[in-house]
Amino acid sequence: MRFFEYESRQIVKAAGIPVSAHGFARTPEEARRIAEEIAAPVVIKSQVLTGGRMKAGGVRFADTPEEAAREAEFVLGLEINGHMPRGVLVDSKVAVKQEFYAGVVWDGIRKQPVMLFSDMGGIDIEEVAETHPDRVGRGHFSNLTEVSDYEAKQVIASIGVTGSALTRATPILARLARLFVRHDMTLAEINPLALLEDGRFVAVDAHMDMENEARGRQQTLLKALGVGDEETRQAREATPFELAGEEVDAQDHRGVAGNVTEFDGNLGLVIGAGGGSLTLFDAVRAHGGKPANYCEIGGNPSVAKACGLAKLVLQKPGVEKIAVMMSIVSNTRVDIVARGVIKACLELGYDPAEKIAIFRIPGAWEDEGFKILKKYGVEYCDRSVSMHEAARRAVEKIQGVAA
Amino acid sequence: MPGTFIDVDVDPAVASDPALAAKLTEVCPVDIYATGGEGGTLSINEGNLDECVLCGLCIDAAPAGTVRVVKLYDEGAVLSS
Amino acid sequence: MSILIDETTTFIVQGITGREAVNLTRECLDYGAGAQIVGGVTPGRLGRDVHGVPVFDTVAQAVEHHGGPIDGSVVTVPPAFTKDAVLEAIANGIKLVVIVTERIPRRDVAQMVEFAKQHDARIIGPNCLGIIVPDVIKMGGIGGPAKDAAKAYTPGSVGVISRSGGMTTEMSSTLTAAGLGQSTAVSIGGDAIIGSSYAELMPLFEADEQTEAIVIYTEPGGRMEAELAKWVTENDSRLPIVAFMAGRFMDEMPGMSFGHAGTIVEGKADTAAEKIARLAEAGIVVAEEISQIPDIVKSRIAERSAV
Ligand code: SF4
Numbered sequence: 086m087r088f089f090e091y092e093s094r095q096i097v098k099a100a101g102i103p104v105s106a107h108g109f110a111r112t113p114e115e116a117r118r119i120a121e122e123i124a125a126p127v128v129i130k131s132q133v134l135t136g137g138r139m140k141a142g143g144v145r146f147a148d149t150p151e152e153a154a155r156e157a158e159f160v161l162g163l164e165i166n167g168h169m170p171r172g173v174l175v176d177s178k179v180a181v182k183q184e185f186y187a188g189v190v191w192d193g194i195r196k197q198p199v200m201l202f203s204d205m206g207g208i209d210i211e212e213v214a215e216t217h218p219d220r221v222g223r224g225h226f227s228n229l230t231e232v233s234d235y236e237a238k239q240v241i242a243s244i245g246v247t248g249s250a251l252t253r254a255t256p257i258l259a260r261l262a263r264l265f266v267r268h269d270m271t272l273a274e275i276n277p278l279a280l281l282e283d284g285r286f287v288a289v290d291a292h293m294d295m296e297n298e299a300r301g302r303q304q305t306l307l308k309a310l311g312v313g314d315e316e317t318r319q320a321r322e323a324t325p326f327e328l329a330g331e332e333v334d335a336q337d338h339r340g341v342a343g344n345v346t347e348f349d350g351n352l353g354l355v356i357g358a359g360g361g362s363l364t365l366f367d368a369v370r371a372h373g374g375k376p377a378n379y380c381e382i383g384g385n386p387s388v389a390k391a392c393g394l395a396k397l398v399l400q401k402p403g404v405e406k407i408a409v410m411m412s413i414v415s416n417t418r419v420d421i422v423a424r425g426v427i428k429a430c431l432e433l434g435y436d437p438a439e440k441i442a443i444f445r446i447p448g449a450w451e452d453e454g455f456k457i458l459k460k461y462g463v464e465y466c467d468r469s470v471s472m473h474e475a476a477r478r479a480v481e482k483i484q485g486v487a488a
Numbered sequence: 489m490p491g492t493f494i495d496v497d498v499d500p501a502v503a504s505d506p507a508l509a510a511k512l513t514e515v516c517p518v519d520i521y522a523t524g525g526e527g528g529t530l531s532i533n534e535g536n537l538d539e540c541v542l543c544g545l546c547i548d549a550a551p552a553g554t555v556r557v558v559k560l561y562d563e564g565a566v567l568s569s
Numbered sequence: 570m571s572i573l574i575d576e577t578t579t580f581i582v583q584g585i586t587g588r589e590a591v592n593l594t595r596e597c598l599d600y601g602a603g604a605q606i607v608g609g610v611t612p613g614r615l616g617r618d619v620h621g622v623p624v625f626d627t628v629a630q631a632v633e634h635h636g637g638p639i640d641g642s643v644v645t646v647p648p649a650f651t652k653d654a655v656l657e658a659i660a661n662g663i664k665l666v667v668i669v670t671e672r673i674p675r676r677d678v679a680q681m682v683e684f685a686k687q688h689d690a691r692i693i694g695p696n697c698l699g700i701i702v703p704d705v706i707k708m709g710g711i712g713g714p715a716k717d718a719a720k721a722y723t724p725g726s727v728g729v730i731s732r733s734g735g736m737t738t739e740m741s742s743t744l745t746a747a748g749l750g751q752s753t754a755v756s757i758g759g760d761a762i763i764g765s766s767y768a769e770l771m772p773l774f775e776a777d778e779q780t781e782a783i784v785i786y787t788e789p790g791g792r793m794e795a796e797l798a799k800w801v802t803e804n805d806s807r808l809p810i811v812a813f814m815a816g817r818f819m820d821e822m823p824g825m826s827f828g829h830a831g832t833i834v835e836g837k838a839d840t841a842a843e844k845i846a847r848l849a850e851a852g853i854v855v856a857e858e859i860s861q862i863p864d865i866v867k868s869r870i871a872e873r874s875a876v
Pocket of ligand 1: 496515516517518519520539540541542543544545546547557
C-alpha cells in the first residue's frame with residue numbers, strides 16, 4: 086500500500102530524519118495559515134497517489150501566504166492521472182546546495198534489502214542507474230541483525246562522497262534502512278535529500294510503499310497516520326462492480342472469489358485459480374475475445390459463492406455470455422462450481438445452455454460435475470481440451486452472437 | 489422444497505427423534521440439518537440443500553436406509569454411503 | 570532419479586492438525602510408495618495422531634521420537650507463526666522446508682531464507698504446493714488426492730518448475746498426455762521473494778541424469794527470469810528449457826497485482842514482454858500456448874541428442 090507524501094514525511098521524521106518545515110492542508114485557508122507559519126516562500130504540492138504531478142502542474146510556488154492560498158486552491162481542483170488530490174503539502178522552499186537520493190528497496194534475487202545512495206538526486210533513480218551507474222552506491226544488508234551505520238557509510242563513500250556530507254548523510258541512510266525493515270516497506274525513498282547551504286541535510290520529498298500483507302502488524306503506524314482499514318491504496322480505486330465482487334467473496338469463508346476486476350468486454354469470465362486465471366485471460370484476448378472482467382476462484386468455494394460471482398458477472402451491463410474455466414483442480418470441486426454457475430443462470434431466468442459459452446474445469450469430482458452440465462445442456466470439456474482451446478471456443482460462440 | 493440439485497429424504501421415525509436429529513445436525517459439514525422442529529426434532533435448511541458435498545456422513549449417522557440423499561440432476565439417483 | 574526428494578525422504582508436517590494439513594497428510598501418505606511422514610507438530614497437541622502420524626509439541630520431540638535427523642518439513646501454520654515454525658525446523662537440523670502458507674510479509678521470508686542459508690538448508694515456497702516425484706513421493710498438496718495426482722503426473726525425463734501450484738499440474742498433465750513424463754515437478758511459489766528460484770533449482774536438475782529438459786511456468790513481476798537466463802548462459806546448461814508466460818495482459822496495467830503477490834509490474838524489467846525477450850536471448854523457447862509445449866520439448870531433446 087502506498088503512502089501520500091505528507092504521510093511519508095511523518096514516517097521519515099518519526100525515524101529521526103530531518104525534514105524541511107511543512108504542513109498538510111485540505112483547504113486554501115489551511116494552506117495560507119501554514120505559509121504564514123513558515124514565513125518564507127513556499128512550494129504547494131498536490132497530494133495524489135500517482136506520479137507525474139510536476140508535469141501535470143501539481144507543484145506550484147508562492148512567495149506570500151495569499152499566493153499560497155491561491156495556488157492551493159488551483160492544485161486542490163486539479164485532477165492528475167484520474168486522481169483528485171487529497172490535499173496539498175505546503176513546504177518551505179529551502180536553499181539547496183546539492184540534491185542527493187537515498188532509498189531502500191528489496192532485491193528479490195539476493196533476497197535482501199538493498200540501500201541505494203546517489204549524488205544525482207531529484208531525478209528518477211532508475212534513469213541515473215542506467216546512465217551513470219558509477220554515481221549510484223548500493224549495499225545489501227542482513228535482515229537477521231539490525232543494520233549498522235557503517236554499512237550506510239560504505240554505500241555513500243563508494244560514490245566518492247566524503248567530508249561532513251558523508252558523516253551527516255550516514256545516519257540518515259541508516260535510519261531509512263531501519264525504518265524500511267521495521268515498517269515492512271517495499272520501497273522507502275527520499276528524493277531529493279537536500280544538502281543545504283549551511284551543511285545540513287533535509288528530506289524534501291519522501292515516498293513510501295508498505296507491504297499489504299503486513300498491514301495487520303503495522304496497525305500502530307497506520308493508526309498514528311490515521312489510515313483506516315477501508316483505505317486499500319491500490320494503484321486504481323475499486324469500481325462498484327469490483328466492490329460487489331469483494332462482497333461476494335466475504336459472504337462466507339469457503340474458498341475464494343478474489344481479485345474481481347472490471348474490463349469492458351462482452352464475455353464474462355468465471356475463471357481460476359491464480360496462474361490459471363492469468364493464462365485464461367491472456368488466452369481469451371489472444372483469440373480476439375473481449376473479457377468483461379477478471380477474477381480468481383479457487384480454494385473450494387461454496388455453491389453460493391460460485392453462484393454469487395456468476396450472477397454478478399452475468400448482470401454486468403454488456404455481458405452476453407460467461408465462460409467458466411480453470412486449470413485442473415484438485416481442491417476446488419468441479420461439481421460444486423457447476424452447480425453454482427448453473428444456479429446463477431436459473432435464478433436470473435436464463436438458460437444455462439445458452440448463457441454459459443463453455444465450462445472447462447477438469448479435476449476433482451469431474452464425473453459428477455459433468456452429469457450436472459449434461460443435464461442442463463451446457464457445453465463442457467475435460468483436460469483433453471487445452472485452456473487455450475476452451476477460450477477459443479468461448480470466443481467463437483460469442484462472436485457468433487454479435488454477428 | 490427440494491434444492492435445484494439435491495434433496496434429502498428422511499424417514500419420519502428418524503426426523504421425529506431428537507437424538508438422531510442432533511446427530512445429523514452435527515455430522516453434516518454444510519448445515520443442511522437442524523434441530524429446529526418441535527422438541528428438538530429435525531428440520532431442514534432448504535437454502536443449504538444445494539451445498540451438499542455428497543460426503544454420506546448423514547447416511548452413516550442414521551439407521552440404514554432411513555436417510556436418502558437424492559441427486560436431482562442424475563435422474564433422482566440416491567447417494568450410497 | 571529425482572531432485573530434492575526420493576522414496577527415502579522423511580518429513581514432518583508443521584501445523585498438522587489444521588484442516589488443510591490433515592488432507593495434505595492423507596494425500597502424501599497415499600501417493601506413490603507412501604511418504605514417510607514421521608511426525609506432525611502442533612503446539613499443545615502432543616499425543617494426538619493424524620492418520621496414524623504422531624503429533625508433537627515441538628520439532629525437537631519429533632526428531633527425538635524418530636531417533637535421528639529428519640530430512641524435511643511441510644509448513645502449513647498461519648502467516649503470523651510461519652517464520653517461527655521455519656526457524657524451529659531448521660534449528661533442529663531439517664534441511665528442506667516446504668512452506669505452503671501464503672500472505673507472509675517479505676521481511677519474514679527474507680529472514681527465513683537468510684537463516685536457512687546459514688544452516689545449509691533449503692526453502693521451497695512460500696505460497697507453494699510443494700514437490701512431486703511421479704509415482705514415488707509427493708511432499709505437499711501438489712496434484713491433490715493421490716488418485717488425482719496419479720492422473721496428471723507420470724515418471725519421465727522432464728523437470729517442471731512453476732510459480733503457480735495449479736499450473737504445475739496443468740502443465741504436467743499436458744506433458745503426460747503427450748507421453749512425456751516428469752522427473753520432478755516443483756511448485757516454487759508466486760511471491761516476490763521465494764526460497765528457491767528457477768536458477769537455484771537448475772543445478773540440481775543439471776546434475777540429475779534422468780532429467781533431459783525443463784519446462785517452466787512464469788508470470789510478470791520480479792527478476793527471476795532474467796536470473797535464469799543469466800544462469801543458463803553462464804553455465805552452458807545441457808538442458809533445453811521451454812517456458813510458458815501467463816499474464817501478458819498485465820503489461821498494460823502497471824502497479825496492479827493479479828494472480829500472485831509477486832506479480833506486479835513495477836519497472837520495465839518486470840513486464841512479460843521484457844522477460845520473454847530475456848529468455849529468448851538465452852535460447853529458452855517461450856511457448857504461446859501450453860498445448861505446444863510437448864512438441865517443442867520433444868524437438869529440443871531431439872536436437873540436443875543429435876549434436
Ligand atoms: S451427504 Fe454430507 S453434505 Fe450432504 S446432506 Fe449428508 S451430511 Fe450433509
